[in-house]
Amino acid sequence: MSGSLYDVVYVIDASLSMGKGVGDFRPSKLKAVVETVANDASYRVKSLQARVGLVAFYGLAFPILPLTGNLELVIRSLSLLENTGEGSAPGDALIEAAKLLRGSIRKKSIILITDGDLNMGAPIELAALYAYNNNVETCIITIGGSKDRVKIRNQLDFLSSAGIIHWVHAPSRGEMIRTLKQCLGA
């Protein structure tokens, strides 16, 4: 593995529910996430020479950007994200993110940010295990409201206690920013 260099794929929930504002996630959860991820990605690319990839999801998951050190491309890709559709398939998105990291010789990481629903696609347990088996460190950040309202909290609890993922719930935007920095041990 190449020193302390790493590759990170951000996985962003673009389902319709993310179009709503809640608490200080304004004007919408998605826009707040995109702004925060843009800042985080800028830091990682400029200061840590990380490469960054992007995957978005609603009921489908779609890779948006393969791994790149081109920050302008990252920011431009993030700015294109909109609330796309119904349904929520974070499992599929996690699998697509892990595939983007295939062949990387750096430390491999995924940061998935969602408001915590799953009603389509691969079970999150299978997807998380696939990432884990590929030596990918996965950090899942659920946002908004209380932790008890996260629909997949039982699955995330299980995966977290098994050491397969790190899971943090961020009820506020400030907490999300702090959590992003803690993700990946970076």
Place this chain on the structure above:
Amino acid sequence: MADIALLLDSTRSFPREERLDVMDALRNINARLLVLYGIRAYPLCENNCKIIGNLINIISLIPDIDGPPEPYRAVKEAVEYSIQYNYILDNIILIWSAPRKPLVDLRIAFNLAEALGMRLYLVITKPHSARWLIKIINNLADKRIIIPRKGQNVRKVIEKLVNELIQ
């Protein structure tokens, strides 16, 4: 070392105990593996699959995923793997317990596999539902269907097939 993609059927037609038994058998296989799961062929592990124990624990907790299995998706996953790693998997084994007509024609799956020199094997555990399949297969060259004998353990069938492929 042979290179094998193996798809585990996640439907109710393939009992969970047999599913877990096949996974247990994979621990001892000296091959480069791509393990796929369910009707949409979700990848579970690839290359060394050292942590099969974890897979067994997780899969034992997942409910059956029912629906028409898609052999085309398994071939697509194997092709994607091969392109991304620049390493062709030689063999694709599909455990397909009670075949219903898939959305994508099976001949397309065979065609895609063979275009890259991959051999596709179908292990059919409930062949009475497979008459439509037998008709198609009879018209394809180089067909590879394995039907376990009555009472024959699927794990043993997979072990035998994989051992033959490894040699």
